[in-house]
Amino acid sequence: MTLLELKKSIHETIDRLNDEEYLVELKSMIDRREEVFIIPEHMLEGIRQGEEDIKNGDVYTMEDFEKKYEKWLKK
Secondary structure: OOHHHHHHHHHHHHHHOOOHHHHHHHHHHHHHHHOOOOOOHHHHHHHHHHHHHHHOOOOOOHHHHHHHOHHHHOO
C-alpha cells in the first residue's frame, strides 16, 4: 500500500466513524505525534559539558560514586 493509498484509507475510515470518544482519542494521538520537545539552551549546555567530560575520560563509575558518598548511602 502506498502512502497515498494509506492516507485515503484512513480518511475513509474516519469519515465512517460515529464514535465521538474514539475520535477524540484519535485526535489526541495525532496531536501528541506532532509535538516537538525543544531542549532549553541552559540544559543543552549541561549536555554539551557532559559529552565533553566523556570525551576527556572525566567520568566516574557507580562504584566510585558509592565509595565517595558511602556515609550518605548508609543513612
